[in-house]
Structures are given as structure tokens and as C-alpha cells.
Amino acid sequence: xxxxxxxxxxxxxxFLCTVLSACATAPADKGVNTPDPLESMNRAFFAFNNTLDxxxxxxxxxxxxxxxxxPAQTGIRNFFDNLAYIETIINxxxxxxxxxxxxxxxxxxxxxxxxxxxLNDFAGDIGFPQRDEDYGQTLAVWGVGPxxxxxxxxxxxxxxxxxxxxxxxxxxxxxxxxxxxxxLSAGAVDLVDTRARLDSAIRLRDETALDPYIFQRDAWLQxxxxxxxxxxxxxxxxxxxxxAPP
Amino acid sequence: xxxxxLYSKRSLRRLWAxxxxxxxxxxxxxxxxxETSAPAATVERLHSALLEAMKGADALGFxxxxxxxxxxxxxxxxxxxxxxxILGRNWDELSQDEHIQMIDTFTRLTIxxxxxxxxxxxxxxxxxxxxxxxxxxxxxxxxxLVRPADEAIQLDYVLHQAQDRWRIVNVVAEGVSDLSxxxxxxxxxxxxxxxxxxxxxxxxxxxxxxxxx
Numbered sequence: 001x002x003x004x005x006x007x008x009x010x011x012x013x014x015f016l017c018t019v020l021s022a023c024a025t026a027p028a029d030k031g032v033n034t035p036d037p038l039e040s041m042n043r044a045f046f047a048f049n050n051t052l053d054x055x056x057x058x059x060x061x062x063x064x065x066x067x068x069x070x071p072a073q074t075g076i077r078n079f080f081d082n083l084a085y086i087e088t089i090i091n092x093x094x095x096x097x098x099x100x101x102x103x104x105x106x107x108x109x110x111x112x113x114x115x116x117x118x119l120n121d122f123a124g125d126i127g128f129p130q131r132d133e134d135y136g137q138t139l140a141v142w143g144v145g146p147x148x149x150x151x152x153x154x155x156x157x158x159x160x161x162x163x164x165x166x167x168x169x170x171x172x173x174x175x176x177x178x179x180x181x182x183x184l185s186a187g188a189v190d191l192v193d194t195r196a197r198l199d200s201a202i203r204l205r206d207e208t209a210l211d212p213y214i215f216q217r218d219a220w221l222q223x224x225x226x227x228x229x230x231x232x233x234x235x236x237x238x239x240x241x242x243x244a245p246p
Numbered sequence: 247x248x249x250x251x252l253y254s255k256r257s258l259r260r261l262w263a264x265x266x267x268x269x270x271x272x273x274x275x276x277x278x279x280x281e282t283s284a285p286a287a288t289v290e291r292l293h294s295a296l297l298e299a300m301k302g303a304d305a306l307g308f309x310x311x312x313x314x315x316x317x318x319x320x321x322x323x324x325x326x327x328x329x330x331x332i333l334g335r336n337w338d339e340l341s342q343d344e345h346i347q348m349i350d351t352f353t354r355l356t357i358x359x360x361x362x363x364x365x366x367x368x369x370x371x372x373x374x375x376x377x378x379x380x381x382x383x384x385x386x387x388x389x390x391l392v393r394p395a396d397e398a399i400q401l402d403y404v405l406h407q408a409q410d411r412w413r414i415v416n417v418v419a420e421g422v423s424d425l426s427x428x429x430x431x432x433x434x435x436x437x438x439x440x441x442x443x444x445x446x447x448x449x450x451x452x453x454x455x456x457x458x459x
Binding site for chain 1: 378380381386400420421422423426427430431432434435438444447448451454455
């Protein structure tokens with residue numbers, strides 16, 4: 001990717017950050033009641049993504065999982081997690097979690113050195129837990145509402161709030177600054193590995209769901225809410241006994 | 247001659263001391279480990295049955311696991327209430343026979359799902375983390391499924407009191423509510439295809455689980 005494209009993506013992200021921060025309203029809905037006015041279009045993209053997954057990504061990732069020994073898969077997974085951890089660190093600080101941010105910096109240093117370039121999660125073994133923060137969660141913490149639910153081609157489920165942060169997330173990844181050939185091949189391995197991680201969840205969805213689109217949408221929105229609250233959502237948010245919306 | 251007065255005074259003193267010790271010990275046990283509380287006990291009974299089914303998975307086979315788990319699941323969960331919540335406004339529009347059909351099918355699906363999914367043991371254990379009060383007298387029991395080779399899975403249970411016992415009405419895994427998922431999923435089928443199709447699809451799921459087990 002050339003420099004002009006990178007600068008444009010960065011500016012785009014900063015602009016969206018500013019606009020969305022300005023639009024923040026309190027109290028923000030953190031994603032529980034996310035509307036889906038584009039359901040017909042979303043269902044079409046969901047079918048498209050699934051066709052793509054069944055035809056290419058699913059079989060490739062299952063082949064990868066079959067031929068790659070478990071320790072090698074863990075190493076590859078750790079390597080890409082470590083590489084992408086910069087986004088978690090940035091968002092720790094953006095959310096005011098200074099201690100978490102400092103711990104996460106240490107985690108990357110330890111794994112990049114003693115953990116052989118990130119292949120080994122040595123930091124996790126000695127008590128530095130892996131966290132999951134991103135720009136979408138930061139906006140939620142700042143009070144920005146989720147907007148509508150979207151199923152994006154290739155990317156999958158997002159809220160509007162999360163979708164606007166895709167460029168910021170992209171420019172936070174070291175691979176974005178690598179040589180195009182390196183970035184593409186490493187990105188492909190990362191994609192296949194990520195799909196392999198999701199395999200059991202996708203199989204569970206296919207076995208359990210009567211309407212896979214609705215099932216995935218609801219599960220994804222709830223999972224995002226849990227991440228936003230770092231696993232400690234307010235108790236009333238776990239109370240799902242209100243009458244069903246009309 | 248036995249001094250009855252002294253005897254009774256000693257007994258009273260012992261009783262008093264014993265009561266005091268019991269009160270102190272109850273007060274000093276943190277809420278998180280107060281395992282005798284009824285909501286946590288319901289969840290722990292379920293976990294213990296699941297662990298037994300997992301440990302004896304091969305010897306029991308699918309049928310054995312299903313027979314072992316069935317009574318514990320029907321006692322631990324308020325399945326009739328869960329069906330009512332899942333179907334929401336649609337519940338009121340159904341006949342009594344359809345209510346019975348829904349509860350029967352959903353009960354068989356729940357038991358079959360647990361028997362099919364908990365089909366092996368790799369050193370897992372369950373840990374009760376804490377118990378918290380919720381709105382309308384409900385209780386939340388936070389637990390973890392501890393896995394030796396992987397991160398623990400957060401499993402939260404919502405319970406309410408029905409027929410003089412605490413029963414589970416929702417399971418929330420890593421923040422994802424089973425009740426909410428089913429309400430959206432089943433609601434979508436009823437809205438587009440009706441109650442009969444929902445029943446056919448649930449029966450189909452039971453068949454698939456039994457065939458795959």
C-alpha cells in the first residue's frame with residue numbers, strides 16, 4: 001500500500017473518531033438493542049459470506065488445522081496475537097486503563113524477547129493475561145452508541161460504530177507497514193488461522209441455529225457487549241425477561 | 247446426686263458457645279464460597295452430574311448420559327418458564343396443547359443437547375465464583391468451566407424460586423445469553439413460518455443430535 005493511501009486511511013480514521021466522539025450521547029446503548037433496518041441487505045451479505053466460507057475459507061482452514069501440528073498452530077496464533085496487540089495497548093490507554101496498558105506493553109516486550117518473537121506466550125504463563133480491546137470498544141466506553149447492525153461482505157458482523165473503526169484498526173497493525181508481498185502472505189496465514197479458531201463456533205451455530213443469521217447477529221452483539229464491559233456487564237443487562245419488542 | 251441445675255447451665259453454656267461459634271464461622275465465610283446457599287447448590291448439582299457424565303462418557307454411551315442427566319436437568323431448570331419467555335408474545339396465542347407440546351419438545355432437546363455435547367473428559371472442572379442478587383428476587387450464580395489446556399470459560403446462571411426451590415432460567419456463556427439467543431432464533435421462525443414449522447425444526451435437531459452422538 002503506498003504512502004498516500006496510508007495517510008488517507010489514517011486521516012479517515014481520525015476524522016471518524018472526532019465526528020463520532022462529537023456525536024456521543026449519554027447514556028449510550030452499548031449494543032443490547034441494536035436496530036437492524038438493513039436486514040434484507042444484511043441477509044444477502046450473510047449468504048454471500050457463508051457461500052465464500054463454505055467454498056474456500058472453511059475447507060482451507062480445516063486442511064490447515066489437519067496438517068499443522070498443534071504446537072505449530074499455537075505458535076502461529078501467538079505470533080499474530082502478539083503482532084496485533086498494539087491495538088489493544090492503544091485502546092487500553094484511550095479507555096483510561098493505564099495499568100492495563102503498561103502491563104500489556106510489558107506483555108509484548110516479554111513475548112517478543114523471551115517468547116521467541118511472540119511464538120510462545122511466555123507472558124501469559126507468568127501472569128500477564130491476554131486482553132481484548134479495540135477502537136469500537138473504546139468508542140462505546142466514550143459513550144458513542146452502536147448505530148445499526150451491519151453484515152459486511154468479507155468482514156462479517158459489525159455495528160456501524162465498529163465498522164467506522166476498520167481503517168483505524170488496519171493502520172494499527174504492523175503488517176500494514178510491511179512490504180506488500182509480505183503483508184499479503186502473512187495476512188493470508190492470519191486469516192486462515194483466525195477461521196480455524198472460529199471453526200467450532202461456526203459448527204455450533206450451524207448445528208444449533210434455526211435461523212443462522214439471527215443466531216449469529218444476536219450472539220455477536222452479546223459477545224461485543226461482554227467485551228466492552230470486560231466480562232463484567234451490569235447485572236440488569238443479564239436480565240432478559242422484559243417483554244419482547246413489537 | 248447430679249446437680250441438674252449445674253448440668254443444664256453447662257449444657258446451655260455449651261449450646262451458647264456452639265451457636266456463637268457457628269454464627270462466627272458463617273459470618274466469616276465469604277459469600278463467594280458459601281456453597282450451602284440454595285441457588286449455588288442447584289448449579290453445583292448440575293455441574294456435578296455433568297462431570298460424572300463426562301468422566302463416564304464412553305462407558306455410559308449417549309443413552310446412558312441422557313438417562314443420567316435427564317432427572318438433574320428437569321429438576322435444575324424451570325423449563326416451562328423458559329419456554330414461556332422464549333416464545334414471548336407468541337406464547338399467549340398458542341393453545342394449551344401447543345404449550346404442552348412446546349415444553350415436551352424443548353425438554354427433550356435440552357437433555358439431548360447436554361448428553362451430546364458433554365461427551366468426554368479432559369481434566370475439566372467447574373468453579374463457583376460468586377452469587378449476586380438480581381431484580382425481582384432472582385439470583386445470579388457466576389461460575390467458571392476450568393480447562394487445563396485452555397482459558398477458563400465464564401458461565402453465569404440466572405435462577406428464580408419456583409415450587410419452593412431455586413431453578414435455572416438462563417445460562418450466560420461468556421456474556422452470551424442462551425435464553426436471548428433462543429428467543430430471537432425461535433421468534434424469527436414463528437414469525438416467518440409458524441409454530442408447526444418450529445416444532446418440526448426442533449424435532450429435526452433432536453434427531454440430528456441423536457444420530458451424531
